[in-house]
Amino acid sequence: MKAAKFEYERPRDLGAALALLREAGGDAKLVAGSQSLGPMLNLRLAQPSLLVDVRGLPELRDVRDDGDHVFIGACTTHADIEDGRVPDPTQGFLRKVARGIAYRAVRNRGTVGGSLAHADPAADWVSAMAVLDAGVVVRGADGERTIPASQFVLGIMSTAMGEGEILVGVRVPKLSPKSRWSYWKYCRKTGEFAEGIGAFVVDPARNWWRGVMGATEGAPVVIEDARSLDPAAVASEAYEAGTYEHQVHAVALKRAAAALNP
Amino acid sequence: MKTIKLTVNGQRVTGQVEPRTHLADFLRDHFMLTGTNVGCEHGVCGACTLWIDGAPARSCITYAVACDGADVRTIEGFEDDEVMAALRDAFTAEHALQCGYCTPGMLATSRDIVLRLPDADEARVREELSGNLCRCTGYVGIVRAVMRVLASRRGAS
Numbered sequence: 001m002k003a004a005k006f007e008y009e010r011p012r013d014l015g016a017a018l019a020l021l022r023e024a025g026g027d028a029k030l031v032a033g034s035q036s037l038g039p040m041l042n043l044r045l046a047q048p049s050l051l052v053d054v055r056g057l058p059e060l061r062d063v064r065d066d067g068d069h070v071f072i073g074a075c076t077t078h079a080d081i082e083d084g085r086v087p088d089p090t091q092g093f094l095r096k097v098a099r100g101i102a103y104r105a106v107r108n109r110g111t112v113g114g115s116l117a118h119a120d121p122a123a124d125w126v127s128a129m130a131v132l133d134a135g136v137v138v139r140g141a142d143g144e145r146t147i148p149a150s151q152f153v154l155g156i157m158s159t160a161m162g163e164g165e166i167l168v169g170v171r172v173p174k175l176s177p178k179s180r181w182s183y184w185k186y187c188r189k190t191g192e193f194a195e196g197i198g199a200f201v202v203d204p205a206r207n208w209w210r211g212v213m214g215a216t217e218g219a220p221v222v223i224e225d226a227r228s229l230d231p232a233a234v235a236s237e238a239y240e241a242g243t244y245e246h247q248v249h250a251v252a253l254k255r256a257a258a259a260l261n262p
Numbered sequence: 263m264k265t266i267k268l269t270v271n272g273q274r275v276t277g278q279v280e281p282r283t284h285l286a287d288f289l290r291d292h293f294m295l296t297g298t299n300v301g302c303e304h305g306v307c308g309a310c311t312l313w314i315d316g317a318p319a320r321s322c323i324t325y326a327v328a329c330d331g332a333d334v335r336t337i338e339g340f341e342d343d344e345v346m347a348a349l350r351d352a353f354t355a356e357h358a359l360q361c362g363y364c365t366p367g368m369l370a371t372s373r374d375i376v377l378r379l380p381d382a383d384e385a386r387v388r389e390e391l392s393g394n395l396c397r398c399t400g401y402v403g404i405v406r407a408v409m410r411v412l413a414s415r416r417g418a419s
Contacts, residue, residue, distance in 0.1 A: 001303055008264060008281035008327050031328075038323030039304035042284070051281065053328055079317070103393025104374060106305060108317040109324060190392035 003041035010053040017166060018141060020052045026163045028052050032075050035102070035110035036118040060113065060168055063087065071137070073169045074113020082107060089174040090132060093181040093201065097128045103191045113167045119153045122193040126153050127214025128183065130222050131199045134172045140165035155218040176205035182259035185215065186248055196248035198256030200226055213238070213249050229257060266330040270295070271339030279326045286310040288326035289336055297337035297366045301395075308394030311367035312336045318374045337366035345373050348414065352407035360398035368394050372408045376415065384409060
């Protein structure tokens with residue numbers, strides 16, 4: 001299908017983008033690669049009056065080393081991470097996740113920030129950033145704040161961002177060389193949205209045994225101490241035992257756990 | 263309407279577009295570049311895959327207005343491309359197409375595989391092609407065609 005009519009602006013800087021959002025009063029959508037929003041527009045599930053294209057804003061392309069973490073700008077593409085054009089502070093975890101997102105043609109344009117802001121619970125970065133305890137940096141009229149990734153997605157396509165705020169990037173903690181991680185997802189077809197995600201990050205330097213159950217009906221389920229994990233019990237937090245959804249999420253956690261152990 | 267300037271198959275062009283017009287429709291309707299096929303129109307089938315700024319992209323979920331200043335290359339723009347010529351020959355030899363609807367997108371993706379992943383094995387080729395759907399021949403011939411080009415380039419180097 002074709003998208004319904006919308007206006008389009010490409011602001012010169014972040015201030016102008018914020019002003020456009022403010023003027024539109026909640027009826028505008030930010031867009032970068034349009035790989036998540038594009039399908040929604042074409043299917044007319046989303047019908048904003050205005051698209052504000054932030055893809056070219058240099059503030060959102062910034063990548064910098066900030067000591068114990070790396071800041072990755074919102075408009076960094078999945079392919080930028082897959083190909084190592086931006087540093088991966090997670091001993092390969094980010095690159096592994098990036099390579100598994102959709103298809104290469106999508107990864108070339110889709111962005112980390114766009115995927116998080118879109119907040120499809122099955123999106124890879126939603127689970128990956130939550131298990132990494134990353135911080136989602138957003139900027140609004142009142143300045144900048146950082147939201148823990150585990151508290152960023154509130155539900156299906158719903159986030160902790162305010163209407164007038166722009167996601168500027170993510171703060172990804174640096175993992176130590178002794179850290180281990182795993183990421184396992186079940187998709188009905190390669191490249192499709194996952195039906196169940198399991199991931200673990202273990203880092204002795206941070207005393208981390210973090211796990212996540214993702215691709216749920218809402219926010220990812222973060223397990224702060226996954227040392228004595230019972231996958232079925234975790235799945236039961238979100239799904240009724242005996243259902244397909246319960247089974248697929250328990251299996252994702254089990255397989256991710258198995259992939260973690262050497 | 264917005265005015266955009268971009269490069270299409272090496273030529274500088276200017277166009278007036280409604281923001282909601284996706285790149286595939288823009289190319290087909292304004293320039294008769296009908297080699298870019300429109301299938302699902304929500305980024306799933308891969309029929310509309312072409313190259314933007316040196317990398318494959320979905321032209322149905324990329325809006326023309328967002329391509330102001332971009333370098334777009336459609337299947338028509340690869341006529342003299344060495345890799346594409348090898349892929350065309352291999353697709354013919356391996357019976358990698360029947361109705362041809364998916365073929366421009368398949369070729370656009372295959373060219374990326376050949377250039378970016380010269381050491382790809384069959385499993386990787388299948389994974390990389392998973393975003394392009396074919397409803398006629400199945401994928402055996404298409405995968406063989408890509409493997410044939412990869413093998414011949416490895417042999418030549």
